[in-house]
Amino acid sequence: MTKSLLYLWLLSVAGSLLIYGCSTPIDTSPSHTRILNLDQDDNIGGSFIESSDIRTIAQQFSTELLSLPEISQSPDISYIATQRIRNSTRYMVDTDILMRRLRLELNQYGRGQVRFLAQDSGQEVRTDILREREQSSVRDAIDEVARYIANSELVQDSPSSLRVNVLPVENTNLFNMNADSFASLLRTKIKNHAGDKILFAGPRASPTEVDYTLTGEFFAQSLKTEGIASSIEDLRWAQENPEQFYDTGRVDGESTVYGTQVNIGVPHRRVNIGPNTTYKIIDPTLWNSPNVTKTFNVMLVNQDQFAVLEKMVNLEEKISSGQERANFILTGDITSLTKASDGARSDYVLITLYLIDPVTNDMLWEYGYEVKRVTSRSVLYR
Amino acid sequence: MKSLLFNCVVASLTFYVFGCQTTYDARRSQPQNLEAEGSIVFVRPDRYTILGTRSIRDYIEITYEESGHNEAGQPVVMLGLRNRGGQHFWDLKGPDVELSVQTAFYYNPIQPGGASSGPAAYRTNWQTVKLVRGQTSDYRVACPVIGANYYQVTISEYLK
Numbered sequence: 001m002t003k004s005l006l007y008l009w010l011l012s013v014a015g016s017l018l019i020y021g022c023s024t025p026i027d028t029s030p031s032h033t034r035i036l037n038l039d040q041d042d043n044i045g046g047s048f049i050e051s052s053d054i055r056t057i058a059q060q061f062s063t064e065l066l067s068l069p070e071i072s073q074s075p076d077i078s079y080i081a082t083q084r085i086r087n088s089t090r091y092m093v094d095t096d097i098l099m100r101r102l103r104l105e106l107n108q109y110g111r112g113q114v115r116f117l118a119q120d121s122g123q124e125v126r127t128d129i130l131r132e133r134e135q136s137s138v139r140d141a142i143d144e145v146a147r148y149i150a151n152s153e154l155v156q157d158s159p160s161s162l163r164v165n166v167l168p169v170e171n172t173n174l175f176n177m178n179a180d181s182f183a184s185l186l187r188t189k190i191k192n193h194a195g196d197k198i199l200f201a202g203p204r205a206s207p208t209e210v211d212y213t214l215t216g217e218f219f220a221q222s223l224k225t226e227g228i229a230s231s232i233e234d235l236r237w238a239q240e241n242p243e244q245f246y247d248t249g250r251v252d253g254e255s256t257v258y259g260t261q262v263n264i265g266v267p268h269r270r271v272n273i274g275p276n277t278t279y280k281i282i283d284p285t286l287w288n289s290p291n292v293t294k295t296f297n298v299m300l301v302n303q304d305q306f307a308v309l310e311k312m313v314n315l316e317e318k319i320s321s322g323q324e325r326a327n328f329i330l331t332g333d334i335t336s337l338t339k340a341s342d343g344a345r346s347d348y349v350l351i352t353l354y355l356i357d358p359v360t361n362d363m364l365w366e367y368g369y370e371v372k373r374v375t376s377r378s379v380l381y382r
Numbered sequence: 383m384k385s386l387l388f389n390c391v392v393a394s395l396t397f398y399v400f401g402c403q404t405t406y407d408a409r410r411s412q413p414q415n416l417e418a419e420g421s422i423v424f425v426r427p428d429r430y431t432i433l434g435t436r437s438i439r440d441y442i443e444i445t446y447e448e449s450g451h452n453e454a455g456q457p458v459v460m461l462g463l464r465n466r467g468g469q470h471f472w473d474l475k476g477p478d479v480e481l482s483v484q485t486a487f488y489y490n491p492i493q494p495g496g497a498s499s500g501p502a503a504y505r506t507n508w509q510t511v512k513l514v515r516g517q518t519s520d521y522r523v524a525c526p527v528i529g530a531n532y533y534q535v536t537i538s539e540y541l542k
Contacts, residue, residue: 007387014394039482039508041542052541055507063524067454109504109526 045377047347048091048336054101057369061353062105068355068365070328071113078114080106081326081358089336089349091381102330102353117322127319134316141313145298146189148311149214154300155197164300165201165210170217186298187214212308216298218315220290293318328364329356346374417494422447422461425538438539441465441476445518455528457487461521461535465513476515480540482508485523487530503530508541 029035036042039052065071071078082103085095106114118126149155155162166183187200201210294316300309332353339346354366422444427437445462452458463483468476486502504527511519525533 004387007391010391011387011394014391037508037541039510039541041540043542052508052510056509059506059509059523063456063526066526067452067456067524069453072454105526 044379045375046379046381047345047373047375048089048093048381049334049349049351049371053349053351053369053371054098057098057351057353057367058101058105060369061102061367062109064367065106065355065365066110066113070355070364074113074327077112078327079117079322079325080114080328080330080355081117081119081323083329083331085332085334085353087334089334089347090338091336093334093381095334098332098334098351099330117326119321119323130319138315141296141315142186142189145296145311145313146186147193149190149298149300149309150193150197152309154309155194158197161196161199162212163199163201163210165205165207165213167213167215169215169296169298171219183214186216190214207303211302213301214298215301216296218294218296221293221295221318291319326358329358330354331356343378344374344376345378346372348372419492419534421492421533422535422537425536428539436539438479438481438537440469441467441479442481442513442537449531449533451531452524457525457528457531457533459485459523459525459533459535462518463511463513463521463537464518465515467515478512478514481511481513482538482541483511483521483535484508484538485525485533485535487525487527488532488534489530491532492534503527508538510540 039055041050041052082099085099087093087095103116107116166187168180169182169186190198191200207213293314295312296315297310297312299307302308330353332351335350335352337348349371351369352366355364356362357364424437424439424442429436443464443466445464446460447462448460450458463481465476465479468474485506487504488500489503490500504525506523509521509523511521513519521535
């Protein structure tokens with residue numbers, strides 16, 4: 001082979017490679033799957049709404065809502081509560097996707113003019129956080145009560161030490177708390193603040209041997225009777241009545257509550273149920289501490305059974321959903337006129353979204369979106 | 383002859399060697415191309431045929447173009463889009479047309495640098511406009527970003 005032929009051969013190979021490289025555009029698509037633009041037709045069929053409709057609604061709705069005088073000219077943030085969009089069509093679609101897209105657009109471009117209330121999201125963790133914060137506020141409240149009693153004129157101006165008996169606080173089951181523990185905590189705090197001004201009597205002291213009785217009660221700021229069914233009370237009851245409330249023969253789980261009954265010689269793990277556990281089974285609302293504002297009222301009662309000193313503190317605030325701050329309710333409807341014949345289907349879809357004033361119930365503003373599609377390929381929407 | 387072939391081979395090899403770099407500079411848009419873009423642009427057709435094109439410009443015309451602000455100060459753009467039907471001897475009827483329209487809003491004027499020479503403050507999704515033959519549609523779009531007063535509307539065939 002001469003050099004010329006070699007060069008010619010190399011040149012032809014190089015040229016072929018270059019031309020081959022120009023033959024088709026580079027294919028960057030993934031195998032088996034095509035990535036679509038969010039507004040792109042998926043070529044599957046169907047005559048109902050598409051992703052492009054949802055995105056168009058969100059774009060148009062958010063700009064129009066933000067230009068409403070009630071929102072754009074308001075000096076304050078407008079709070080919006082939402083209600084699920086009602087779907088009256090024959091299609092089973094999750095209407096939350098539309099509401100979330102609206103919320104996303106408004107949160108992104110609302111510039112702080114509008115704020116949505118987290119009605120269903122993160123509520124369990126929120127409750128936990130608020131309850132844990134209240135643990136420290138309960139201690140502060142007890143301290144406040146103790147300080148109030150210790151610094152009162154009744155205690156400070158007394159020529160001698162006051163002898164005080166302690167009765168268990170009532171309705172401690174509102175907190176699922178042991179009454180004796182609470183009384184001990186309160187007694188200790190008062191003693192810390194009052195010093196020798198107050199002498200607490202032992203548990204066997206006669207009422208005639210003391211000057212005052214310290215007692216109190218919890219109550220719920222609610223229209224209905226609140227409370228929780230405490231299994232702890234059942235166990236305590238069982239311990240105080242050892243011959244009646246340990247399980248001798250029954251082994252079925254439904255009529256027993258589990259706990260260690262230690263005061264009957266041999267510890268039993270299975271104890272017959274008491275009324276609290278029965279209520280708990282019947283009424284699930286009694287499982288947890290009710291969400292109401294719980295107030296603690298403490299009294300110092302004299303021997304004539306008159307309260308000479310009284311103090312009231314809120315120990316636990318009701319966890320509010322925040323909906324009372326809502327300026328507007330946002331909700332809507334999806335309705336359609338559907339026709340079908342010989343495998344072809346047509347849908348005229350009307351989507352309306354509206355703002356309601358929660359006080360006057362006025363429908364302040366309404367947005368509408370219409371689309372009509374016909375398809376020869378029906379699909380399943382979810 | 384030998385030297386010519388030799389030079390060609392060397393040139394080809396040089397191209398290959400250059401292509402073996404891990405990275406290379408991206409191509410920049412030509413300023414003169416961007417400068418030529420107006421506030422309403424049609425997307426280039428995907429296919430050219432012997433008689434005419436598949437260009438939507440053959441059928442769609444803009445009857446008016448207005449821009450301003452609404453009461454809340456949001457920039458608003460309004461366009462009249464008309465399907466004028468077939469205008470060629472090989473196609474006097476013309477089709478009904480589905481368009482996808484996207485509008486981008488900018489803080490700065492789109493000229494002289496061209497709309498694509500800077501980032502958009504807000505970009506709508508591709509919104510579908512259906513035009514039967516002879517129909518004029520009033521396309522209206524508002525921008526929630528106040529101050530983004532400059533815009534470019536891109537009109538494409540229906541995205542599929």
